[in-house]
Amino acid sequence: MNQALAGYLAEVEQSLRGLSSGRRRLIVRELEAHLRDEAEARGLLTESDMEALLAEKEMPRELASQLSEGEDTDTTHRSETSLLAGSLLGLATGGYLFLQGNWPWHLSLAFCFAHGLAVGAGLFLVRRRWQTLRPGVRVLTSALFGTLMAIPLGFTSLRGFMASRLMYGAFTGYMLERHSTTRPAWQAVAETLAFTLVDAFLWTFVFHHRRPYAWLLELSFNFTLALGVLVAIHLKRLMSGRWLLAPQ
Known part of the structure; x- marks a missing residue:
């Protein structure tokens, strides 16, 4: 690990008060992930770059004090923002399925x-x-x-469980983690096209569906899903703004 970052995190962890050791470790992991993501997004790769980044942030003891004092409120805030961001994603995909006309309202709502x-x-x-x-x-x-959590999606069908719908969970998980750091828009477009090709292959040769792959419908849905993930990420980031380390 970068020495400057290791020292900063160690001082934060030592200064956290009134929290269990497990909670302190989790906070430090979250803090490390945020700092690494910011450094990557800004192209800061060297030891001196990280030192400059940390110099912009709150002092470790001040940050630890704020985290300790606001632990209960922040836990609730984190859960609420996750729920809202996830709900936005569900509204995007479920709403699209309902509006395109081939899905009954109750299956669209379930999705x-x-x-x-x-x-x-x-x-x-x-x-x-x-x-x-x-x-x-x-x-x-x-x-x-995402694949595991998509098991309920498999039951949103009148034909029984559809394992192919697990792919939507996998793609959601991929896009959410991949684009949690800001990336060019063309990458999201290319990844959606690539996923559609993989999905079509699995639909035909692995899951052996009798119906032909609906290219236009699936492609438009996959783009809706990808856009929903990107918007949900930005919404989560906006609502969690007070979590981010403030430049000094």
Whole structure:
């Protein structure tokens, strides 16, 4: 780990008061993940770059004091923002399915709740647990967790459980973790196109659906999903603004 960052985090952890050791470690992991993400987004790669970044932030003891005093409120705030961001994602996808006319309202509503609360809010709430992992491992973990949380999506069908719908959870997890750091818009477009190709292959050759793959419908839905994830990320970031370290 970068020496400047390690020293900053150690001082924050030592200055946290009134919290369990497990909670202190979790706070430090979240703080480290935020600082690493900011450094990556700003192209700060060297030891001196990190030192300059940390010099902009609050002093470790001041930050630790604020975190300790606001722990209960911040936990509630984090849960609320995750729920709202996830709900926005569910409204985007469930609303799209209803408006395109082929889905009955009750299945659209079920998809909205399953995707928004189980997948979206679940990912926003839990993703801090893997923020100390390497970027590629974080993306993979998020995609796998999204797949698991998408199991309820498989039941939003009149034909019984559809395992192919787990792919929506995987794509949601991938996009959420991948784009938690700001990236060019063309990457989201390219990734959505690539996912649609993979989804079509699995639909035809792995899940063996009898119906042909509805390219136009699936592509438009996947773009709606991707856009919903990006908007939810920005909404979560906006609502969580007071969590971010303030420049001094």
